Amino acid sequence: MTTYHEATSVTPLGEGKYAARLAEEYSFGEAVNGGYLMGVLLRAAVAESPHAHPLTTAASFLRPGQPGPAEIVVETRKTGRTAATSRVSLTQHGRPIVDAMVTTGTLDPASEPAYQGARPAMPPVEECRPSGHDTSGFVAQVDMRFDPAVMGWLDGEPSGRPEMRAYFRLADGADPDPYVLAIALDALVPVVANTGHTGWSPTVDLTWHLRALPAPGWLTVHGSGRLVRDGWNDEDVEIWDSAGTLVAQSRQLARTARARTRK
Amino acid sequence: MTTYHEATSVTPLGEGKYAARLAEEYSFGEAVNGGYLMGVLLRAAVAESPHAHPLTTAASFLRPGQPGPAEIVVETRKTGRTAATSRVSLTQHGRPIVDAMVTTGTLDPASEPAYQGARPAMPPVEECRPSGHDTSGFVAQVDMRFDPAVMGWLDGEPSGRPEMRAYFRLADGADPDPYVLAIALDALVPVVANTGHTGWSPTVDLTWHLRALPAPGWLTVHGSGRLVRDGWNDEDVEIWDSAGTLVAQSRQLARTARARTRK
Known part of the structure; x- marks a missing residue:
């Protein structure tokens, strides 16, 4: 069994490029799940950033992803002390599958909310x-x-x-x-x-x-x-x-x- | 007085490039309003599309825009019968100010909601x-x-x-x-x-x-x-x-x- 962590791993190829292999386990029929595609491309985006966490991700789903090899290209557009922003594209066989814009930053685990809305109800x-x-x-x-x-x-x-x-x-x-x-x-x-x-x-x-x-x-x-x-x-x-x-x-x-x- | 329609107008330069002039009237102090920047870049994105309306816009605000000339580059990523998606960048002096992903489509003005949530209260x-x-x-x-x-x-x-x-x-x-x-x-x-x-x-x-x-x-x-x-x-x-x-x-x-x- 491939764990999720393994299934989202990426291999750096240099110059902002990463190789990935989309796992069949995260598919419905022929198409790979969109959230899993985001997980894969975010691993590359964060690897390329000086910051630790993907704060914002805007993704356009252009074509269904297929199990098998994929390439991710991360283009840094701005690097700042608080946040960095990149354009990320996940392609297969040269065709764009997902385009994304990602802003990374580093969250403080000890931070407390200054305001938090009500938690929606949920049965046990x-x-x-x-x-x-x-x-x-x-x-x-x-x-x-x-x-x-x-x-x-x-x-x-x-x-x-x-x-x-x-x-x-x-x-x-x-x-x-x-x-x-x-x-x-x-x-x-x-x-x-x-x-x-x-x-x-x-x-x-x-x-x-x-x-x-x-x-x-x-x-x-x-x-x-x-x-x-x-x-x-x-x-x-x-x-x-x-x-x-x-x-x-x-x-x-x-x-x-x-x-x-x-x- | 420059109308909003005039202030958001763009001039095609060919190959997906457009020229614009950011109007001083839409600034707070030194920085141009972000919503106005979206209005300008969406005029270019829709001009480049076979569809009539900007259905989705995801914008990253990288640097404050300044009044004066700007260039917009629209890169088509997918063109379909229902929707088309492009990457759009608004730059000034070669520096990216706003990056966006835009999906265009054509809404039917006669369409009726299948479901619409409650309208929030507002005094007269x-x-x-x-x-x-x-x-x-x-x-x-x-x-x-x-x-x-x-x-x-x-x-x-x-x-x-x-x-x-x-x-x-x-x-x-x-x-x-x-x-x-x-x-x-x-x-x-x-x-x-x-x-x-x-x-x-x-x-x-x-x-x-x-x-x-x-x-x-x-x-x-x-x-x-x-x-x-x-x-x-x-x-x-x-x-x-x-x-x-x-x-x-x-x-x-x-x-x-x-x-x-x-x-």
Whole structure:
């Protein structure tokens, strides 16, 4: 079994270039998971930076990634004492798969919030529902427990609101770090499953912010949306760690799967 | 007087390059407003695209822009039937000021929401408070009316929550369009003024999504934040139009101004 840490590792080739091998384990069918692609490219971006953490990542998903070799190019655009910014591109066979802009910095683990909003409600993990029992592909790499209140769509009874939430940890037992947050942010069932839009809902772009370094243990991943319109929907995700800290925030725009009417 | 439409105009130079002139009217002191910079670069990105509207914009603010000439380079990364994506860089004197990734598409004005979240509350415009009476610079180009509930910070009585909201229109009388939304998204007083952090709070990155074409009339601009920590804060902005439609969403990460304790 390839651990997530191994699956996101990159080899420096010099001049900001890195080699990677996209692992089949992090795929759904033919396409590699988008959060995993971010994890890989962020390993290269941070390796190239004087700072320790990927504070902001804005990613455009141009084409589906395939298992196999990939190249990452990191172009430094600004290096400062507090933060550094680069343009990063992950390519396969010369075709861009993901373009990103990454700002790195170094967070202080001892920092305390000057303000933190309310933590969204979540039932205890033992009342939540495992995502499935696939023994291959992406689903086998993660351990997710969904709030039953957002899983009625499986029985044709969606909640009517774009929402999805679950506990998350890696199946390989590794504690969360910023690269694990990258994959957790894009691991939920699309929030629009709860407005009756089930099926493939490809992410066009996703921007996320690392706000604090996560404590060991379960993450809780809260997804919601504000507008489903004209074939597009937003999906906002907050991740809270086991210590009750808001550790990551993301927003993506996705193509909305077609609505299915119940027969 | 230079209208906003004139101030954001760009001249094609061929091969994806455009010339612009950053107008002094859209500056605070020495630095050009970030939303205005987005408006300028989006004019170039859309001119280079087969699609009509800037659906997603992820911008990294690398250095303050100065009034005067600027160049924009648009590099197409993918062109599809539904959307096209480009990397865009606005430079001055060969130095990058703003890097962006832009996805364009064409929205259908007749589309109806399949789901729309609740519109945040806002008092009537006549109960709101003008931002000031500067006769030069950025403040003179916009007409903003702030909800009095979020303006106590001016008298040393911030609300305690990162929040800010106002009505917005251009002083030149032009109706809103996607480029006007770009400047409206970055026009509020920083939300952290209401957690006692007043002063300069530079935006590091800002991603926004155009969700619908705005109706004529006042825009309402709702800013909020979830976490102020370690010298960084998020700022989320929603813009609703006069017809009650959610037309734009943004999130930025900013350096938080130092907290001022009241004497």
